[in-house]
Amino acid sequence: MIKRQLEVIHKLIFPSSLRYQLLARMLFILAIILLVIGGLQYIVMKNFLYQNEAEMLKSKMMSLPRGLMMRSEFLPPVQDGGNPAEDGNSQPISKFLFLENISLAIIGPNGDSMDLLAGHGLPAPKLSEKDYSSLVEDLSIHNESDYRVGTDLEGTQQLMVFRSLRNGGLLGGSDIEPEGFLQVGTDLKQLQDILWQQLLTFIILSALALASGFGVSFSVLRKTLIPLSNIVDAVENTNAGSLSERIPIQQGQEEIDRLSDSFNEMLERLENSFRYEQETKEQMRRFIADASHELRTPLTSIHGFLEVLLRGAAERPEQLYSALNSMHGESKRIIKLVEDLLLLAKLDRAPELQLSKVHLTELVREMIPQLNVLAGKRTASYNVGGEIYGNFDSDKIKQVILNLFHNAVQHTDPATGEIRLSLYIHNKQVVLSVEDNGSGIHKEDLPHIFNRFYRIDSSRTRMNGGAGLGLSITKSIVETHNGRVNISSSIRKGTCFTVYLPIEE
16 A cells, blocks of 8 residues: 555656656756746845945945044943943934934954944944954955945844045044044845845745646647657557558657658558568468479379289389389479479578689580470570670579570470570670560569469460479579569560679679
8 A cells, every 4th residue: 555655656756657747847947947047136136235225324424424433522431331321411323313223333453343323223243353354455445345244242134334434534534533444234124024025026926937837838738749649549559450551740840750750661661571471471371382282293193103003003014114104204393393492492591602703605505405405396596696704603504594495495386486595795794585486474474473383374284384483493593693584575476584694893
């Protein structure tokens, strides 16, 4: 219970909401500013009032009668305690109305002071040795000094001013002038009451300003943070099914717009990642299904021939050799399919090429007899000119040429088919093209032509076509060499595969 109460108190003192944190910090800064302003105002007003009062005291000091400190009728006999008193032959000092509510004293050369208004005005404060030394230093240059604040015997604070009694002082340089200083003081209670009244007024106004600032700022902050709240709501509502939704970026606040833009970019990356993952899963599903289908056919054939042999065909030589030849052909298909799958896996994982300086022109010329065998009765022409060299993996380049040429063979007529192979350099790239006059490829099939196990004609038997991995392998090998392969095709006119390979200088 106590722990929960402490948590509640902690939340009230240190709120976790951004809105309340901004509000608290803004009000804290405002309070600090008001505190500084109030302190400076207090100091400035205090100095102003004290200085103004000091000037008034100096005026009163200048209006004192010149004989006040010299004539006996203004200085009654001194009684016990060293203070002048009244008698019948002297005029009381209290008759000077301008001397009411002030203190008046003379400070001798040795620091002793004599209260001239004892019993008739305020008691004169006595200076400390430090203040007296400072006063002597000031008055040695000027006849008067700045005001000082002291406390009399009754505990009342007084503002005091001083003036020299010699060298052009109050007595006008008379030869009989006494030495020392004249001290005039007045009670500070009235000035302090004014200061405290002003300070109290400022405190009340500051409190009202803070309260008003709290109400106004809370409403302003709430409206200001609406775009941020929209982002929070969007994040809370984001899931795998709503990644296509975006947050408006033009909300009138630069930082919020940047955050919205970053969040939208993150959503786009997530959407692409989810789409890629889904496509990868779908490709993997199709790949497993196609690979299983491709492997099942030859395995089923081998299994069927084995059953035939087990039923007695092994005793008939003509059936035995026919079955063995068929099984051998199907096993070769399985081996080729597995090798192609392993090659694709290596190219996908971490392709390692055995690069060397290859004379491409000579490499193609050496393959012409093999290509002519593949072409059969088809017309094969070769446009291979110039001396073309490059850093390639010769075995992989041969496989690319064989795959493209074999693909052209499969899609052209055995008797009237024409295949043209060209090799040349264009824009500092090796260009290898294989063109045929086959049936062509429909536009809807072109984007998928390099997909694994993809066949243009699904009804085509495997005796006339491969497993659908040749073009995928070709594309992977070309891209591993930092190249690219393009395809262009027209229905009933033919297809052209063009490979671009960079020449490293």
